[in-house]
Amino acid sequence: MGNHLALVTDMPSLVIDYDMPLLFDACQEVGIKAEICSWQDPDIAWDRFDAVLLRSPWRYVDNLPQFLEWCERVSNVTSLFNPLPVVRWNLDKHYLADLAGAGVPVVPSRFVPPGADPVVALRAFLAEHDGAEEFVVKPAVGAYSRDVQRFSRSAEDGAVAHLGKLLDQDQHVIVQPYLDAIDRAGETDLIYFDGVYSHAIRKRALLLPDGTVDEPTQQARAARAATKDERAVAAAALDAAAAHLKLREPLLYGRVDLVRGADDKPLVLELELGEPSLSMPFAKASAARFAQAISVRLEETSLKRKTR
Ligand SMILES: Nc1ncnc2c1ncn2[C@@H]1O[C@H](COP(=O)(O)OP(=O)(O)O)[C@@H](O)[C@H]1O
Ligand SMILES: [Mg+2]
Known part of the structure; x- marks a missing residue:
């Protein structure tokens, strides 16, 4: 049976991945041969794994095209968990x-594309949500609260500046009421x-x-x-x-x-x-549940490969 699994991180993120040690041990317990790997390691031959599981490659936000290219490459030679179309769709809060x-x-969301006038876009949002005392401006592609900011209705200038900055960087932006x-x-x-x-x-x-x-x-x-x-x-x-x-x-x-x-x-x-933090330290048995689910999925995947 194929039970060789890569648990993917990047080196700066590994120290804040509190799920990793628990999941690694739980994998051993159910007979999965897990290895912790950085997606940026050029020496890894990904085809030697039966599956590659995204865990904490969180710095990809700085290298999105390279990360997606890597996901594609991996998908071509082995199974990516979750699969590439899922990861791709989920990267963008659209x-x-x-x-x-x-x-x-869902939280009411107004999407603002690059090229839009930030003043016009913000006023349209405020008109639509006249009960919102405060609101949030954040990039459509982002993680770890990066560039997420809260503004009060009276601080329009600051909000326009932040929105304008993100749009100038060619980012799609979301404006939402602040849910207090x-x-x-x-x-x-x-x-x-x-x-x-x-x-x-x-x-x-x-x-x-x-x-x-x-x-x-x-x-x-x-x-x-x-x-x-x-x-x-x-x-x-x-x-x-x-x-x-x-x-x-x-x-x-x-x-x-x-x-x-x-x-x-x-x-x-x-x-x-894509690569959710799973808060396993707050529910210890969760690591065993996840490892069991991975083990079943690995088995199904290797069966599918054989019958192909
Ligand atoms: N509309 C909102 N109302 C209240 N808090 C928000 C809202 N949007 C974001 N936040 C706060 O900002 C944090 C990060 O925003 P989130 O949408 O989860 O993006 P990220 O992908 O960066 O985690 C959330 O965990 C929450 O505390
Ligand atoms: Mg979040």
Whole structure:
């Protein structure tokens, strides 16, 4: 049986990947031969792995074309988990529009393309959301709170400057109302393996009123049980993603981040199907569940290869 698995990181991110040691050990336990590899290591022959699992290559944000090229190369010689079309679709928060189109409740989002006038775009947003005291401006492609900023309605100049800066860098930008339920209850991140709910965490608000932006460190998180309505929305988001991408099997892993809107209903803030942080230290048995799901997927993959 093919059980040789690459767990992909990049060296600067490995030290903040708190899931990696737990997952590595759990893989050993179920008989998976796991190796921790940097996607930027030129000496690795990726075809010697039965599958390559994206874990923490988080610095790819600085090298997006190279990272995608690498994903393509790997996909041509072995199985990439999650598969390339999933990773590609999920890199860009325009997927929120696809989810909304499928009836999934998402954080109201206005997408602004490069070339747009930042003043016009912002005023259109503010007119549409006249009840929003505060709002958020963030890049469509981004991670780790990078370039995510919160503004109050009266700080239009600062918001226009930030929006203009991102547009000038040729980035697509998202403007959203600031959902202040996050200040009281945080966001809920739900983690799924093979389509099955595993665990959830609470992440506290990262955009502070004074404009400071915190990183989603371990200290910002705590274990939390997801509620029934949160699980329903998260499952709907994963189903919609699978339908949109025409997947034949459940996603091997996925994370759905939810914040409650003004009416207290959960809304999708982010769907992470590429290289999600899985908060395994907050739910120790989750590593064993993930390793088991990977093991089954590896077996199916090697069977498919044989019968091809
Ligand atoms: N509309 C919003 N309302 C309230 N907080 C937000 C909103 N958008 C982003 N945030 C805060 O900023 C953080 C990072 O934004 P997110 O959309 O998750 O992007 P990233 O891909 O950088 O994680 C979130 O974890 C949350 O704390
Ligand atoms: Mg996030």
